[in-house]
Amino acid sequence: MEEFQGTQCLYQIEKGYIKITACRSFDNIAVIPAEIAGLPVAEIGPYAFSSERREPPQGTWTALDRVGGEGQEPPLLEGLRLKEVRLPATVRKIGPYAFYNCENWERFYFYSSTNDIGAGAFTGCKGVNYMNVTVLPEVRSGLKDILFEMRQEISVDYYMERDGETSYAKLIFPEFFEEAVENTPARIISNCTHGSGHCYRYCFEGRELKFREYDSQFYNMTVVEREELCTDMAVNRLRYPYSLAGEHREKYKDYLNKHRVTGARLALKRQDLDQLRWLLKETDYSQEELGQAIDEASKLRNQEGLSFLMDYRHSHFKPARKKFTL
Known part of the structure; x- marks a missing residue:
């Protein structure tokens, strides 16, 4: 660089x-x-x-x-x-x-x-x-x-300084857009809002972000947004659980447990080995899911991730030794 x-x-x-x-x-x-x-x-x-x-x-x-050549x-x-x-x-x-x-x-x-x-x-x-x-x-x-x-999708690293300490949350504000829809018989035009980002932008009281309200939007998000984005949201809130209520923690965990392979694929795409380690520590990958994650690493040519996953599979799913009886 x-x-x-x-x-x-x-x-x-x-x-x-x-x-x-x-x-x-x-x-x-x-x-x-x-x-x-x-x-x-x-x-x-x-x-x-x-x-x-x-x-x-x-x-x-x-x-x-610094200036350019000849004082440019x-x-x-x-x-x-x-x-x-x-x-x-x-x-x-x-x-x-x-x-x-x-x-x-x-x-x-x-x-x-x-x-x-x-x-x-x-x-x-x-x-x-x-x-x-x-x-x-x-x-x-x-x-x-x-x-x-x-109105586009935006990732936010959110730091809070208080009493000499710094807290951290990793947030996502999804995209939203408005569309004018004409009702010709009634001669009226209605504005329709698409995307969950509109609701997430209302999770403020005054100008203070309310995390409980933010987390309560997750179910609606899973209905309208793509799987990778929802998995990203679940990983971010569970990995950096600032002000995360127990009821919302369980909903994020339930979603992530159903999309473990997607979580691994996202970590492999970003070459984020720390996130991959966190996923394997915090969730229970089956042998089949781990095999799918290994296939993803191979497709993405992520050699570091591939090596790590294969070592993990070897240590957690050792093949049964064959026994011979005379």
């Missing part, structure tokens, strides 16, 4: 804080600093990363450690160039249309303190599939608002 070369920020000084108006880099990752010129970076300005801005961005550029300046980090954004805890506000039509943007790291979201800030950001959010004590999170702006 090439070394990350850094982000150069164009900024304006507001009343006691910094507003970022644009960024440029030779990379496609925007890492925003917590402080510039001795002031906290508290705002991402309107159209800061969008290529659709009507006027050139204004402000002062920060220094960049890096290009603006905007629109389709943007792949990843990392915000510090100091950022409170994201301005209107800040990421408008950043269609290739995939990964977003931020804190719950980023909770003032401008209109259309994430419009057109249909490529975001991963979020990493750290929830700070007694800070209203902006996660709910951001999730409602993005």
